Amino acid sequence: MTNCQVPAALIHQIEQELDEDEKEMMLFLCRDFIPDLPTADLRELLGALNERGKLSRLGLSELLYRVKRFDLLKRSLRTQKAAVEADLARYPRLVSDYRVLMVELNEQLDKKEVNSLIFLLKDYVPRMKMAKDKSFLAVAIDLEKQNMVAPTELELIEECLQNIHRIDLKKKIQKYKQEALMAPSSAQPMYINALQASLPNLTLVDPPYSSGVWNMNKEHPLNGQHAIQKSSGPFQCVCCRISTYTFASYSAKLMGQGSKGPLPWVPDDRYRMQSQPLGICLIIDCIGNDTDMLEETFQEVGYEVHCYKYLSVEAMNQTLHEASKLQKHKDCDSFICILISRGSSQSIFCTDQPFPGFSLDRVKQFFTADSCPSLLGKPKLFFIQSYIVTATNHEPTSLLEIDGDEQKINTNAKRTWNCIPKAADIFWSQCKVDVSTLERSPTSSSFYLHCLAEILRNPQKRKLSLLDIHIELNRRVYDQNKFCHPTQHYSLLLWHTLRKKLFLSPS
Structure with a gap:
C-alpha cells in the first residue's frame, strides 16, 4: 500500500x-x-x-x-x-x-x-x-x-x-x-x-506524566483522627524535542515555574523514579508507636506522607478509598502503604473490631490497576507490621470447633497469599510477631520498621535496589531473633510481582 x-x-x-x-x-x-x-x-x-x-x-x-x-x-x-x-x-x-x-x-x-x-x-x-x-x-x-x-x-x-x-x-x-x-x-x-x-512551529512529544505544582501542608480530620499531608516540592515536566521555542521558557510561561531540563534516561529494566515527590506514602498506625519515625524517614526519601492513627474499620475503608482516588497518583512514579496493627495473618483489626478484621487482600485491591488506574504500571509497595492475635484468645470454642476454625484459617491463608502476586508491580512485605511482644513493651517501636527506616536513611544503603534492601532487612531481623525467646521472634514474608528493578532514589 x-x-x-x-x-x-x-x-x-x-x-x-x-x-x-x-x-x-x-x-x-x-x-x-x-x-x-x-x-x-x-x-x-x-x-x-x-x-x-x-x-x-x-x-x-x-x-x-x-x-x-x-x-x-x-x-x-x-x-x-x-x-x-x-x-x-x-x-x-x-x-x-x-x-x-x-x-x-x-x-x-x-x-x-x-x-x-x-x-x-x-x-x-x-x-x-x-x-x-x-x-x-x-x-x-x-x-x-x-x-x-x-x-x-x-x-x-x-x-x-x-x-x-x-x-x-x-x-x-x-x-x-x-x-x-x-x-x-x-x-x-x-x-x-x-x-x-495552536502554537506555530512548536512540536512536543507528550511526557509520560503531566506536570503540576503541589503546595500541600494541610491537616484533614477523619472520624476524629487527623491525616497530615506534606509535599517535598514541585514536580517538573519534561519535553523531548522543541523547535523555535525552548521548553524551559514555554514551561515557565505555562506553569509559572522554571525547568531543570530533561530528566536522565531510564534503562528499560528499571522503574522510572524521577517525579517530585516520588509518590504518596500512606501510613496507617493503629498502635501509635512508629508514625513519627516513618513520616520523617519517607519524607527524607522523597515521598509526600499522609499519616493516620487509630482508625476504625469504617475509617480504614474510607481512608483507603480516598487514597486510591487521589488525582496526584497520575503525576507520581510510585506508591507506598504502611500498615501497623494487631491482627491475624490475613487481616488487621483496626481499633474497633477483632476477628475477622479488615482483609489485607482487600487493602491491596484498592490500589491494583483496575481500582486505581493512575498507578497502572507503577510500583506499589506495602509494608505491614502485624501483631498476631490468635483466634482462641477471643473466641471460646470446643475442640471440634477449633479444628474447624483452624482448617478454615489455613485455607484462607493459602488463598490470600496465592492471590497477592496476581496484580503486576506489587511489592508486599509483611512482618508478623506475637502480640505479647507489644504487650510487654507497649511504647516500643517495631524492630522490623525500625530497621527499615534505618536502612532507608543511610544514603549508601538507599542506593541498593529494593530487593537488596529487603535482603538486608531480613538479615537484621533474623539476627535479632537469635537473642529473643521464640515467642518474640519476628517472621517476614515477601511476595512481589515487580517487573523491573526498583530503586528508591531518582533514576
Missing part, C-alpha cells in the same frame, strides 16, 4: 457528503497531524495533509471508517468495511487509539450527559468557558489545552463518567489503558497537545 496523493476532487466529494457532527469527529481525529494549521475547515485540513504526503487512500479510508460512513467507503473509495479492518490490522494506522477512544465516547454520550459532564468539570476548571451546547469532543479539546486530558491522563474523565453513572464507558477507558500499557510506544502515532497545536 503506497502513500500516493488523493485526488482533490475525491476529497471535495467526501467533504460534501459529511454532516457537521461527522466533520467535527474527523477534525478531532486529525488534530495530531498538522499542528501549524489552526483551522476548523475539514477540506482545508485534508488538503494540507494531502499536499504534505500525509494522506493516502488508506488513511482516508480509516477516517471514514472511524466516523462510520461505510457507504462512502463503498461508493467513493470502492472498498468495504471488512477490507479496511484487515488493512488496519496489517499496516500502520493514521489515528491514535486515544483519539479513537474519545470519538467512541462522544458517540455514546447524549447531550444531557455531556451537559452533566460540563457541570461536574466546574469543580476542576472553573475558569474554562464551558458553553452548555458544547460537544464532548469540544470539551476534550478544552481539557487538552489545560493539560488535564491526554493519552496517559484520563482519570478526570473517568471520575466524571463514574459520577453520571456511565460505568460502561469508564470500563472502556480502563480497557484502553490496559492495552496501551502492553503496546510498544512506537506503535502509536504521535500525540500533539491541543495547546501545542
Whole structure:
C-alpha cells in the first residue's frame, strides 16, 4: 500500500457528503497531524495533509471508517468495511487509539450527559468557558489545552463518567489503558497537545506524566483522627524535542515555574523514579508507636506522607478509598502503604473490631490497576507490621470447633497469599510477631520498621535496589531473633510481582 496523493476532487466529494457532527469527529481525529494549521475547515485540513504526503487512500479510508460512513467507503473509495479492518490490522494506522477512544465516547454520550459532564468539570476548571451546547469532543479539546486530558491522563474523565453513572464507558477507558500499557510506544502515532497545536512551529512529544505544582501542608480530620499531608516540592515536566521555542521558557510561561531540563534516561529494566515527590506514602498506625519515625524517614526519601492513627474499620475503608482516588497518583512514579496493627495473618483489626478484621487482600485491591488506574504500571509497595492475635484468645470454642476454625484459617491463608502476586508491580512485605511482644513493651517501636527506616536513611544503603534492601532487612531481623525467646521472634514474608528493578532514589 503506497502513500500516493488523493485526488482533490475525491476529497471535495467526501467533504460534501459529511454532516457537521461527522466533520467535527474527523477534525478531532486529525488534530495530531498538522499542528501549524489552526483551522476548523475539514477540506482545508485534508488538503494540507494531502499536499504534505500525509494522506493516502488508506488513511482516508480509516477516517471514514472511524466516523462510520461505510457507504462512502463503498461508493467513493470502492472498498468495504471488512477490507479496511484487515488493512488496519496489517499496516500502520493514521489515528491514535486515544483519539479513537474519545470519538467512541462522544458517540455514546447524549447531550444531557455531556451537559452533566460540563457541570461536574466546574469543580476542576472553573475558569474554562464551558458553553452548555458544547460537544464532548469540544470539551476534550478544552481539557487538552489545560493539560488535564491526554493519552496517559484520563482519570478526570473517568471520575466524571463514574459520577453520571456511565460505568460502561469508564470500563472502556480502563480497557484502553490496559492495552496501551502492553503496546510498544512506537506503535502509536504521535500525540500533539491541543495547546501545542495552536502554537506555530512548536512540536512536543507528550511526557509520560503531566506536570503540576503541589503546595500541600494541610491537616484533614477523619472520624476524629487527623491525616497530615506534606509535599517535598514541585514536580517538573519534561519535553523531548522543541523547535523555535525552548521548553524551559514555554514551561515557565505555562506553569509559572522554571525547568531543570530533561530528566536522565531510564534503562528499560528499571522503574522510572524521577517525579517530585516520588509518590504518596500512606501510613496507617493503629498502635501509635512508629508514625513519627516513618513520616520523617519517607519524607527524607522523597515521598509526600499522609499519616493516620487509630482508625476504625469504617475509617480504614474510607481512608483507603480516598487514597486510591487521589488525582496526584497520575503525576507520581510510585506508591507506598504502611500498615501497623494487631491482627491475624490475613487481616488487621483496626481499633474497633477483632476477628475477622479488615482483609489485607482487600487493602491491596484498592490500589491494583483496575481500582486505581493512575498507578497502572507503577510500583506499589506495602509494608505491614502485624501483631498476631490468635483466634482462641477471643473466641471460646470446643475442640471440634477449633479444628474447624483452624482448617478454615489455613485455607484462607493459602488463598490470600496465592492471590497477592496476581496484580503486576506489587511489592508486599509483611512482618508478623506475637502480640505479647507489644504487650510487654507497649511504647516500643517495631524492630522490623525500625530497621527499615534505618536502612532507608543511610544514603549508601538507599542506593541498593529494593530487593537488596529487603535482603538486608531480613538479615537484621533474623539476627535479632537469635537473642529473643521464640515467642518474640519476628517472621517476614515477601511476595512481589515487580517487573523491573526498583530503586528508591531518582533514576
